[in-house]
Amino acid sequence: MAQKPMLEIDDLWVEVEGREVLKGVSLTIPVGETHILFGRNGSGKTSLLMTIMGFPQYQVRHGKIIFKGEDVTDLPPYERARRGIGIMFQRPPSIKGVKLRELLELCAKENGYRIQELAQEFGFEKFLDREVNLGFSGGELKKSELLQLLVQNPDLALIDEPESGVDVENIEVIGRMIRRLLEKETHRPRKKSGLIITHTGFILQYVPADRGYVMLDGKIYCQGNPQEIFEGIQKHGYEECLKCLKRMETQLNA
Numbered sequence: 001m002a003q004k005p006m007l008e009i010d011d012l013w014v015e016v017e018g019r020e021v022l023k024g025v026s027l028t029i030p031v032g033e034t035h036i037l038f039g040r041n042g043s044g045k046t047s048l049l050m051t052i053m054g055f056p057q058y059q060v061r062h063g064k065i066i067f068k069g070e071d072v073t074d075l076p077p078y079e080r081a082r083r084g085i086g087i088m089f090q091r092p093p094s095i096k097g098v099k100l101r102e103l104l105e106l107c108a109k110e111n112g113y114r115i116q117e118l119a120q121e122f123g124f125e126k127f128l129d130r131e132v133n134l135g136f137s138g139g140e141l142k143k144s145e146l147l148q149l150l151v152q153n154p155d156l157a158l159i160d161e162p163e164s165g166v167d168v169e170n171i172e173v174i175g176r177m178i179r180r181l182l183e184k185e186t187h188r189p190r191k192k193s194g195l196i197i198t199h200t201g202f203i204l205q206y207v208p209a210d211r212g213y214v215m216l217d218g219k220i221y222c223q224g225n226p227q228e229i230f231e232g233i234q235k236h237g238y239e240e241c242l243k244c245l246k247r248m249e250t251q252l253n254a
């Protein structure tokens with residue numbers, strides 16, 4: 001029997017604060033694949049990730065989110081987290097009075113991760129006894145978030161702009177953390193999947209990806225090889241992606 005995909009999104013329409021932000025998004029992420037979302041500012045990429053995670057401001061008006069064969073469209077975020085969905089926020093909150101180590105220990109309770117060793121591996125041990133994300137620089141925030149995801153060990157990692165605010169040396173570390181998270185080097189066949197938002201495309205140099213999408217105005221306009229899509233956007237801008245959809249529609253109607 002064919003393996004069920006990790007994630008299937010079927011004709012998803014979503015509103016936030018009375019405004020339509022997703023307008024019929026469909027995509028499928030097979031087990032072990034990493035997919036990349038490109039798109040202009042304000043096109044709905046973060047909204048898609050927040051909706052997959054189940055945050056209640058993002059109201060699903062139509063469509064379904066199927067995770068490992070189960071319809072999770074109406075489940076709250078903690079139930080989705082328990083089933084194996086994890087998210088790295090674009091702008092994570094800080095938690096005053098809680099040390100990063102304490103939060104990581106809580107997350108690691110069920111899977112026995114060695115927090116000290118893991119933090120050392122990514123040069124982050126001196127942040128363990130600081131309050132979560134409080135006063136962290138842009139790059140430190142990303143590492144803190146990825147460390148939290150690593151100890152949660154999700155089957156599907158939703159990663160929002162991992163390279164924004166990160167210097168060129170630290171992008172390599174962030175890339176290593178994501179590769180570890182998605183078992184890029186250790187497991188064959190891979191069982192982890194990812195959906196990553198990127199503007200700069202830098203992360204593609206460190207994390208091999210299987211498919212890319214362009215999202216514009218709440219819709220997916222184009223999909224295919226992520227590197228080719230990124231080069232196309234750099235060369236011709238997003239306007240060409242609109243034409244690409246027209247081509248896809250013409251082919252479908254022929």
Ligand SMILES: Nc1ncnc2c1ncn2[C@@H]1O[C@H](COP(=O)(O)OP(=O)(O)OP(=O)(O)O)[C@@H](O)[C@H]1O
Pocket residue numbers: 016017019021039040041042043044045046047048057
């Ligand atoms: N909580 C909210 N309240 C009001 N409007 C919102 C909210 N969340 C998102 N939006 C609006 O929905 C649209 C899509 O936002 P979203 O953050 O999903 O875009 P994005 O593609 O991730 O953008 P960027 O690349 O700039 O991060 C934007 O116009 C945004 O202002």
